[in-house]
Amino acid sequence: MPNPSAAMIVIGDEILSGRTRDSNMHHMAQQLSEVGIDLREVRMIGDERGTIIAAVQALARAYDHVFTSGGIGPTHDDITADCIAAAFDREIDVRDDARQILAEFYRKTGTELNQARLRMARIPEGATLIDNPVSAAPGFRVENVHVMAGVPAVFQAMVASVLPTLTGGAPLISETLRVERGEGDIAGPLGEVAEAHPDLSIGSYPFQRDGRFGAHLVVRGQDRAEVDRAMARLKAIFA
């Protein structure tokens, strides 16, 4: 059976303007590989209502899971929750359980639960909350869309809350052979090995260091024995 598929949406003008370097995508990719969910597509988009709604609808239809990061804080440019509600045609309002989580957290830290912070308790109708052990304000899940914060520490905590609730497939096994030759010398025989193992994904990732060219040959698959056979063949040719 093929692994479940996933897409991610990274939301935020600051990523597209080059001000902030996104790190959530790479974290998500690594975590999903480990649990056997195939990340197939990532979209990075700005804080724009129409764009967010369209991306959520398109990807929720196309993949088993969608993960979003960004835009669920208390400020005027945090519009993700409202967009998710609109994408699924659901009502959205401050929800009692989310409000209580915030009230308790802010009482402990001696912070006022003002109107702005209360925005973070706006949750689409029927959504399931995602635990945020870092700063309390929850993420949420609507159907197959998991809505999480953009701040990396909070995003990572939410991913850790979500992943155990999902059914993964066979984790991806990945083996790498470093070859100190140009890709142009490698390509022919590598292509033959790839052809002989159609169930594996065999890739070549060139590097350049100290003026010399080389490549990492990566064999990926779910069947340990087959990955080992392909790696043995590559070593026999290139090592």
Add this chain to the structure above:
Amino acid sequence: MPNPSAAMIVIGDEILSGRTRDSNMHHMAQQLSEVGIDLREVRMIGDERGTIIAAVQALARAYDHVFTSGGIGPTHDDITADCIAAAFDREIDVRDDARQILAEFYRKTGTELNQARLRMARIPEGATLIDNPVSAAPGFRVENVHVMAGVPAVFQAMVASVLPTLTGGAPLISETLRVERGEGDIAGPLGEVAEAHPDLSIGSYPFQRDGRFGAHLVVRGQDRAEVDRAMARLKAIFA
């Protein structure tokens, strides 16, 4: 007049599997900001023919410029050039000018121009070559799509070759105010400033350091005087 718009497509299984951390997107975003071209969307996709063709067609229609990275090397998984040709319904074959560039480079470095390396001279009909001062094998442009390599050093060299040929708009002016208060305290007054300056993009990017919360308030726009006015207002409130 609004700035020209752009999208980027990052191509490669190694990015989606979490093996490699992409750095080309961030570089592209920063470079485009400087020349006044608005990056509106980034898609990261795998080495899959149908997916690449669909993304190229959709984004080439929607934006003024499209930039791709990855998949133009000599190995079997380098399928970007063929996908671009298919996306625009053009022929593709080894082209004499590209072959000559490779032949000259490899003669100098004493490397054989074999069948695999010759793949890198496969260029869609009517495309314009993009200079690659690092490793010779050229990128190319078809209509509004600029096709570049994935290796960061080569990608950056190609971006430097391409950008001077494009007409940008007004570069984005961006000013940042660091505020050591939680976003929840900032949100109310910040929203009022944003409302008073509808032509500016005013964002709040929370951070957490040593257990304390704060935010970077960022004012972006093309009109220096208006950016300054908004920043002065924010400083009066928060500094």
